[in-house]
Amino acid sequence: MSIKTTLTLAATATAVALSGAALADSHGGEDHAYDDMAERALVILTSDSLQTQGMAMILSNAMQQQGAELSILLCDAAGDLAIEGYASAEPINTPPENPAGQVTPEGILQMLMDNGAQVEVCAIYLPNSEHEQEDLREGVGVAAPGPMAEMMRDPKIPVFSF
Numbered sequence: 001m002s003i004k005t006t007l008t009l010a011a012t013a014t015a016v017a018l019s020g021a022a023l024a025d026s027h028g029g030e031d032h033a034y035d036d037m038a039e040r041a042l043v044i045l046t047s048d049s050l051q052t053q054g055m056a057m058i059l060s061n062a063m064q065q066q067g068a069e070l071s072i073l074l075c076d077a078a079g080d081l082a083i084e085g086y087a088s089a090e091p092i093n094t095p096p097e098n099p100a101g102q103v104t105p106e107g108i109l110q111m112l113m114d115n116g117a118q119v120e121v122c123a124i125y126l127p128n129s130e131h132e133q134e135d136l137r138e139g140v141g142v143a144a145p146g147p148m149a150e151m152m153r154d155p156k157i158p159v160f161s162f
Contacts, residue, residue, distance in 0.1 A: 036072045037072055042151050044161045048077030050105070055094040056162035057108035071151060072112065075122035079161075081106045082121050082140040083131055113139050114155055120148075 041063050045056045046107035064070050074082050091102035113119055126133060133142060152159055 026124070027160055038124065038156060038158050039067070040071070040157045042071045042073065042157055042159045043079040044073045044075065044159065045081075046074075046076045047162055049090060050088055050090070052162050053078060053081065053088075056160075057105045057112065058103075060112055060117070060162070061108055064112060064117060070112060070117040070121045071157075072109070072117055073137035073148060074119065075120060075125060079121045079125035079129065081109050082119060082125075082137055083135050084137045110137070113137070 017020075041060075043056060043063075044058050045053060047053060047056075060070055060072060080086050086106055088104045088106060091104050093102055094100050109119065118141075119139065120141045121136065123143055123145055125131075127140065136142075151157055
């Protein structure tokens with residue numbers, strides 16, 4: 001190995017190590033204050049995958065616990081989570097250290113709503129499903145494209161899509 005290759009590898013390793021430390025620092029340790037984080041967040045969920053739906057809800061819950069004001073947009077197959085009485089085919093197992101044991105995306109969604117999350121289905125969900133607005137869980141609305149587009153364009157509101 002040439003000295004030039006060795007120096008390049010050493011410089012790259014140092015840069016990766018420093019960027020990793022900076023990234024870890026910016027994403028917080030146990031004493032991290034969330035004061036400078038976004039106060040609002042938009043979560044768009046379209047996936048029909050049970051694990052993807054579950055992880056979207058788990059991460060939404062974590063954001064809400066950290067003080068984010070949540071808006072959740074459910075489209076396509078994920079819109080079914082907004083239907084009163086909907087039940088996932090099976091619960092999701094949580095890691096062994098989690099006292100919850102098993103959870104469902106719709107159960108976490110309801111908890112998020114109970115804690116103030118705004119939940120809406122896409123404007124085209126109901127006309128393209130077998131459901132009516134009366135079938136939606138109490139508190140779930142139908143998104144209007146204009147206001148939703150404004151929220152998506154707002155640089156102060158991060159958008160997370162699953």
